[in-house]
Amino acid sequence: MxxxxxxxxxxxxxxxxxxxxxxxxxxxxxxxxxxxxxxxxxxxxxxxxxxxxxxxxxxxxxxxxxxxxxxxxxxxxxxxxxxxxxxxxxxxxxxxxxxxxxxxxxxxxxxxxxxxxxxxxxxxxxxxxxxxxxxxxxxxxxxxxxxxxxxxxxxxxxxxxxxxxxxxxAALRKAGDKTQAGSDQRLSGKSSDDNGxxxxxxxxxxxxxxxxxxxxxxxxxxxxxxxxxxxxxxxxxxxxxxxxxxxxxxxxxxxxxxxxxGRKGGARKGPPGKDKAAKGEDKGKVGKVARKWDSSSDNGELDCSEQPGGASTADDSDGCAPSARAPTADLTLKSRVDVDEDDDEDDEEEEEEEKEAAVAGGQAAAVAGASKVKAGGGLLGAFVRSLGVSVVGTAALTREDIAGALAQLKRRLMERNVAEEIAEKVCESVAVNLEGRRLAGFTRIGTAVRAAVEEALHRILTPRRSVDILREVRQAKARGRPYTIVFVGVNGVGKSTNLAKVAYWLLQNDVSVMIAACDTFRSGAVEQLKTHCARLGVPLYERGYEKDPAKVAYEAQRAAARESTDVLLVDTAGRMQDNEPLMRALSSLIALNRPDLVLFVGEALVGNDAVDQLTKFNRRLTDLAHDQTQAHTIDGILLTKFDTIDDKVGAALSMVYSSGAPIMFVGCGQTYVDLTKLNVKSIVRSLLK
Amino acid sequence: MTESESPFSIERLAHSPDALKVFIALLLLLCLLGVLQFWTQRKKGDSVLLVGACGAGKTTLFLQLRDGTVHQGTVASMVENVDAVQLPAEKSGKKCSVRMVDVPGHPRVRSRFEQYADRACGIIFVVDAVDFLPHKTEIAEQLYEVLTNAAVFKRRLPLLLACNKADQGARAHTVDFLRRRLEREVEALRGTRDTLGGEAGGQRGSFALARPGQAFSFDAQARGGGPRVSAGALSALTGDVTSVTEFVRACAGT
The missing domain is CATH 3.30.450.60 (Beta-Lactamase)
Structure with missing residues (x-):
């Protein structure tokens, strides 16, 4: 012991x-x-x-x-x-x-x-x-x-x-005396030689x-x-x-x-006192780190942000109409976030589902039938069993009963691009929740399993925290500071494009926006944002390519506060989750600027890698934070390229499950209006279809 | 009969007339049950729903109303508690029995509320009067969702703001304070929620809680055809729940 x-x-x-x-x-x-x-x-x-x-x-x-x-x-x-x-x-x-x-x-x-x-x-x-x-x-x-x-x-x-x-x-008593605070406690502690x-x-x-x-x-x-x-x-x-x-x-x-x-508390209280000094140091440190990778990539002479014509030479790489001459976007179109979706197009779908469920149920029942001793019931019992319907008073469900139906559902989830790990965990959890349950009369095992999985999926995808950004923006406004959103993600998932879409949506809801170009890494990133800003009529805060992104974001925040802008959108460089120096830079950006929202931008095409990306981003953000208890991890997810995946919507489930963060927006097209909210019901439907 | 090639060997059934009889009898019974259920469902709501945030004291209140004691205490609920609750006889009148549904407050399972809303005749929105301010936004969001639920709004279900934990004396906020703060929070939500289409929780009938340009208040929205909201203090732990029993009686009576 x-x-x-x-x-x-x-x-x-x-x-x-x-x-x-x-x-x-x-x-x-x-x-x-x-x-x-x-x-x-x-x-x-x-x-x-x-x-x-x-x-x-x-x-x-x-x-x-x-x-x-x-x-x-x-x-x-x-x-x-x-x-x-x-x-x-x-x-x-x-x-x-x-x-x-x-x-x-x-x-x-x-x-x-x-x-x-x-x-x-x-x-x-x-x-x-x-x-x-x-x-x-x-x-x-x-x-x-x-x-x-x-x-x-x-x-x-x-x-x-x-x-x-x-x-x-003896040692016990000494130690006891040391830690006892109240004399009353000490008394009872000392006189603990057995008296009944x-x-x-x-x-x-x-x-x-x-x-x-x-x-x-x-x-x-x-x-x-x-x-x-x-x-x-x-x-x-x-x-x-x-x-x-x-x-x-x-x-x-x-x-x-x-x-x-007590000791811990004391230890913890120590650092905050030195917080500022530490931060200053950190800044210095970060500067060094950043410079290292900045200089290693030889983009010194590619820094064209100082040239006056920079914006016009930038190509419009993200699918906006190439007629970049048009200076402003049409702000009258409603962003799709604000358009109600009709949900009731699926009568025949449901019928189909029923059929499939019946098949699943039949198979499950067959499994069950094989594994079980046929307990009485004679012809009628056999008949009922062959239907896979449980008439009143079945025995409690066992693992074997549900294994068939569950395996099938797991396979279906994986066909829909859910990461294997996640599908496994969800099914396991459903099995734990079903085992031992008695079915109501006339229920198929397959149907019961399916309903349980559906409910579980619903539960997972339903956001735990509020996803009402506008409300939070207003609260921040009332406090007189800009609401800062940082977009993070791996390379090429569409951070900048979707940042522009979010800006468009915010503008439509009468919120003033400023964009900070903190991607000081990829060539052309600033120019891309310049084009977006010109089209949206939004101010851009940029300091070229040399700068440390954390500092750019910091200065942008102050500029936004000066101009009393409501929302500051911070674009960061794409980075692979295993890239240590870049993750360190991101962590310091977040620690320094304390954004209100860290949005992870992930593409819906991703399969098993979704789990890896999110868990590693979260872990790096926690590990590299100066104060681990106040680490700011991912608050929400923006799922992009949703229009390209048809019914393989599994990434949504993988991401939400592995990070616990809700999906706040879904990018589903090439234009500014193509940003919607996640529709949980339709996702669950396509997952189980 | 023997010719009919159905997948479920009917000819085998036909060979054993007993089984057939039983089968037919079962079918008849099923029809009868279906009809009965249909009838009972057509009647107007018979249940009172307990909703509110996690830790507000819904299950405690549920136990208190049902058994008159809280037994050993409660932990966070995972599924809803449904039971018939007998309220003690009034001075004048008869006993009153009502179906009470305690819906878990965890955000992930909160939406189960919707499937009970159709049968509801009243809603008790339990608020933790002590630990209110840190969570006022979430509480207001939930209240907003309840108020704008199609079944609640259309039928103008009465809603009681039950300010729980009154036993904690000065630490508990007053009913008036909670009411005003919630009005303000809902007002703030109204501005932003209306812009969010395609709600994350699925489709939900969106109803204007007050006329545009008019500040939200519970009275104003009741005048405008929304649910009628009343408020009362109680303490589920000590059993001081008269405000709730009165409310339930009023719901069941009308």
Whole structure:
């Protein structure tokens, strides 16, 4: 045990050691210092049963539900949660889909507990027997839990325990004294040499508080243990001792994280003080880096931005009408973002879908039929089975039942250009959510699977954050500063073109726009933007090709503020996700300018690479940020070339799933008006068609 | 019969008259059920929806109304809770039973609201009165979506702004404050939302919440034919929910 917890330094090791000693003395094995918290709740959100060893910091369970279970990531095996203070937790869970129950266990991430999965499975089996739909309290479950936990521990722990056995009581106390703040705490911590009645007192105390969740941390921990101590009293004196010793251990286990937190907090507070100086340095550094790659590419003599005729010599490389003489774009045409789309063109499509679903269902049922023992039913049963329809009261779905239909759906997703990794994860998550569920009468397995996948896709693609840019623009305006959008992406996906489209859309909505040419890398980039700006009648901020893009963006921001422009659109150079110096430059641009929105421009043609691009961009932006906690990652996605892909819309799903950012715009043509919002329903439809 | 070459070996069925009888009986039953369901659906709404942001206290309120206690507490909901809720008898009148739907507040599953809206007879929009200001924009967005939902707007469903967590005393904002701030936020949204076509959540009937050029307020939009909005404070945790029970009674009664 100690070996597994290097991370936790002396204190928790001591806790573990102490615990083992006490354990041997008491001879009661059902309690443990390993898992902090176990709870069982319905999918509807009502807690049925909880068991608490140490007070939890933050809300790990809510975080699990919100960022994992509801994001179609239930297929993953564990979830890591970093509370606002202290060391991180690991959460493990299992779902009982038949009854709609969720079982969650929380423990310190530093501990590598191997028995948690088995424990949860056992809890699931045992709790399912006791569960009644309308009953929300199960005090009697504590006993079976205690037994299960003891067994799990006994099976997993012996080798570890020996390692942790040598007690170091004195060191423990010293360390304890160091970290204890309140004298009251110290008292209870010191006098922790076993006296059984003391454990009774806190227990009663907590009972009267009836687990009020907002008492101080220690009280909460004790409350939890007391609540469990109650029903476990039948275990006799050992249980009382157990309860007491546990409370002691809690404190010990809790302290180190608190200490850590304190230290961390202190450490964290340090840097901001020097923030400005650091920034200054960074600027210098960035300058150096940037110059390196700038000079390495010999575009010194190609810098034609100083020549007066630069704009007119630039060719219009992005599909706008070559009659670049026309000075302004026609702003009267409505951008397609603002045009309602009619959604109801798909009656016959749906019929088709039905048919296909029927086929899928039939196949799935065939698989199911083959794998299952034909349980009674005779002719009628066989007939019904051959239809793949579940009449009232089928057995719970098993993996084998849904495997066929799922495999087919996965293949279909991949045919639609969804990255394989993502298709795999989505299907896995759907399978986890379906397993054990009972179908309603007259439902095909295929239909049920399909509906579940459809729902999952809907859920993934529905944006989590608001995509109402105009509103945010107005808020920024009210605060008197320009709203800055940075366009990032790999080479040749259409950053500049779509930047112009966004500018066009903003202009139509009475928002003043300025464009900053921060692509100081590719020849002709500035000229391209000049042409767009001339056509749109928008000011361009450019400093030629020599400059460091971060500085250009910074100056542009100030210029925009001076001229009280509402929105500043920053065009950056395209870069491959593996290009270290360029990613570094981008990261410093974002860190220096603190844009309101970082838009990742990705083309819809991309297949498996979508995942790689987005995850690497996000990771580089996080890793290279000066302050990792304030790293600004990708906020939204602009999907381009959407008109070229027909029904292979998988990139949308891959990008959203791998980054968690919503798709804010979709570029779907060559002219300024060709920018729309994502229509989730139509995407899901074409994904499953 | 034997000649008919259907894919589902009907001749085999015909050979065993028992199975055939059962089959026909089942078919009849199915028709009957279908008709019954059709009838019940034609009736006007019978459910009250609990909507609101994550962590506002919808499930707590749901449990409180249904069981009179919050049991062990709640965590974030993943699916909706649907159940018949019996409200305690009034001084004068009879017991009142209503179907209560607690819709999860997580943005990803929020849209499930739409499939319950058709059967609704009232909506309780739960707002966390303590933790309101940091999330006012998202809350207003959700309120806007509820108010402009076709089923809600056309039928002018009554909506209660339930300002939860009144038990926290001075930390909770007053009902009046929340109402005014939400009006302002919705007003701000109105300007921008109208320009966004092809809404991300799919098609949604877009309804003008107030006449153009007129500032939005709940009263004004009710006069203009929109949903009627009332507001009340409550505390789902302690069981102080009279404002809600009154509202539900009014919904179920009319």
């Amino acid at each position: 100690c070996g597994a917890r290097k991370f936790h330094s002396v204190l928790s090791d001591e806790g573990g050691a102490r615990l083992c000693v006490v354990k041997i003395q008491a001879g009661a094995c059902w309690w443990s210092g390993m898992i902090d918290y176990v709870c069982i709740f319905t999918k509807g959100g009502a807690l049925l049963w909880t068991w608490q060893l140490a007070a939890l910091r933050g809300l790990p369970v809510d975080a699990l539900i919100r960022t994992c279970l509801l994001e179609e990531r239930s297929g993953e095996s564990s979830f890591s949660y970093t509370p606002p203070s202290g060391a991180a937790y690991t959460l493990k869970w299992t779902l009982h889909n038949g009854l709609g129950l969720v079982f969650v266990a929380v423990y310190q991430r530093a501990l590598k507990l191997l028995y948690v999965d088995a424990l949860l499975e056992r809890l699931k089996a045992e709790f399912a027997e006791q569960y009644q739909p309308r009953v929300l309290e199960y005090p009697a479950f504590a006993d079976s839990f205690a037994a299960a936990l003891a067994d799990a521990e006994a099976g997993a722990a012996p080798s570890k325990r020996e390692a942790g056995a040598p007690g170091k009581g 009645e003391r454990s009774g007192a806190p227990a009663h105390d907590k009972d009267s508080k009836s687990g009020s969740a907002h008492a101080n941390g220690r009280a909460l921990g004790n409350g939890g243990s007391a609540a469990n101590g109650g029903p476990a009293d039948e275990n006799g004196g050992s249980a009382a001792e157990g309860a007491f010793d546990r409370s002691k251990f809690e404190k010990l286990a809790k302290r180190p994280p608190a200490g850590l937190a």
